[in-house]
Amino acid sequence: MTENKSTNPKENSIFKPTNNHFLDHNGCKVADIWIELKDQRDLKFICQELKGKDNIYDHKAISQFIGMKKQAFRNVLYVNKRIKQENFAKFINLVRTQLGADYLIKLFGVDDIPHKKIIGRAGHIRIHLPRNKITSEFVGIMLGDGQMGRDLKKVRICLNDIDEKEYFTYVRKRILKTLFKGITFTISKKKGDKGSVLRCKIKAVHLSLLELGLIEGNKVVNQVEVPQWIKDDKAMDLNITNGCVKGLFDTDGSISVKEIDNRFYLTFDNESKRLVKDFHKMLTKLHIKSVLSPSSTRCGIYAYREIRKFLRVIKPEKFKESSKRLWLGLKLLYSHAPTDIQTQVKRKITRWLKRHGKKRYIYGFYRTLLLKHWLEASMRKYCILKVNGLPFHRVITFNMIKSSITTAMDYDRVKYQHIKTTNSYKIIRFPEKLRRLICVVIANYIKGSRLPANNEIIQHIRNFIE
Structure with a gap:
């Protein structure tokens, strides 16, 4: 014999209170979404209407039906105006069932109770980031130097504000302030460390990044890749693809000068093989030829024609960094300097490496200034009169650096000669x-x-x- 259950909601509590998180369509836990009512009086009036219908749906019955405790529901009515999204959806369903499908339309002009969605108890409005070039660039930055915590709120971006000071300012003031208006990313820095971390602990920001296809946790372990909406970019100008390539290259890319033949070359390195392969495919999509390493952890651009195309199309911030351009120009001036000057500067570099326990003299803001000082001192000692056709007056000028880089970029164009045959x-x-x-x-x-x-x-x- 089956047990007869009463239809009275006072007797049957079939909806149990749940925690503040829900699962998305992929089964992943994401930040909790709350509903903030525009006016509590709207909810009170509807509750009176429900109670007046056979005197069944009082506060206790309504709270049981929508899966809340009575006191929590009364707090929504008289204190904080906020209710969880799943409870609010059940309340709307109850109203339509008991008071009529068109009741809310007659009352408010729309089939809903006036409200706004907020994320978490902090009350931040849900953020919907537009899927455009600047958003795809930010996705590239997050894939390169960003990290998302598994606590559904921590977002971090680790950048170098000493060697790449201008890029740090660009990300903080241009990218973040454009995408997340009114939200502050705090800056934390360890003593003696070059890196600065931009932090945010707001669930609305975390959720907006999950919706863009970014993954929380360790990027190498997860072998992250470029989100599908960026791969599917089919616009004529390919702006979304362009933005993602720029963000990836500015974080994990490098511009270097070969010491053997003084040639420029560009590389993108990452431990996620999927990400490097996606970078290679996006370059192919932009008609830029690149070489993928056998290990799939490096993608390089070595042909001068392709390098010039990359710099013209992508316009990476890394190449605009003044200290980086100074470093590249100094390396070129050093390689074309007389043998005596090269020997003297190399001796100073060797002593510096031995003193600091380093193996290579690589790019850094202070190391760039040191190299400039050593070159200038050597040029003064050997009475150099001109550098790249420009008068040398004891210091290396901006025009000398610019001339060196321009000449190096155009170098490949004069390596071919037309020879007349029969x-x-x-x-x-x-x-x-x-x-x-x-x-x-x-x-x-x-x-x-x-x-x-x-x-x-x-x-x-x-x-x-x-």
Whole structure:
């Protein structure tokens, strides 16, 4: 014999109170969403209407039906105006069932009670980030140097505010203030550490990032990848793809100068193989040729034509950083300086490395200033009059640095010559070492007051090839 259950909500409490979190469509726990009523009197009036219907739905019955305790429901009516989203949805369903499907429309003009959604008890309004270029750039920054905690509120971005001071300001004042208006990211810094951490503990921010497809927890363990909505970018200008590439490169990318042949090259390194592969695919989508390493942890751009295209299309902030440009320019000036100056500067670098227990003299703000000081001192000692065709007056100027970088970027364009053959013009590439050899040969013959004959130059070239 089956037990007959009463239909009276006072006797049956089928909805139990739940915690403040709910599961999204993927089954992942996300931040709690609350409803803040525009006016508590609206809710009180509707409760009176429900109670007047057969005197069944008093406060206790309503609270049981929507899954709340009586005192908690009374607090919503008389104290804080806030109710959890799942409880509010059940209350709306009760009103439509008991008072009619069109009751709310007649009362408010819409099929709902006037309210706004907020995230967590702090009361921040839910944030819906637009899926545009600046948002995709922020996604790239988070994939590179960001981190999301599993507590549903912590968001961190670790940046270097000494070596990349301008980029730190760009992220804080341009990106974050544009996307999260009225929300402050605090700055924390450990003593003696270059890195500064931008922190936020607001659930609304955390939830907005989850909705963009970012994953909480360890990025390497999770092998993070670019969210699908960025991969699906099919706009003519590919602005969303462009923004994500920029954010990734500005955080985990690098611009360097090869010491062997003084060539620029760009690299993107990350321990997430999926992310590096996505970076490579996005570059291909932007018609920029790149090379993916066998381990899939590095993507490099080595051809000068592709480097120029990348800098023109992506416009990375890393290349605009004044201290970084100074470092690149100084490296080029050092490599083209006379042998005596190179030897003296190299001796100082070796002593510095030994004193500080370092293996390599890599980029850093203070190391850049040191290199500049050493180069200037050596140039003054050897009475250098001109640098890149510009007069040298005891200091290396901005124009000298700019000229060095511009010349290096255009260098590849003069490495090809049109040589006329019997039927057509043929493009022949001259390796840098071979060109230098020819210059040395000609210089030696000029010192001897005699220009070399064609067969003598050809013999030197053959010796080089062999």
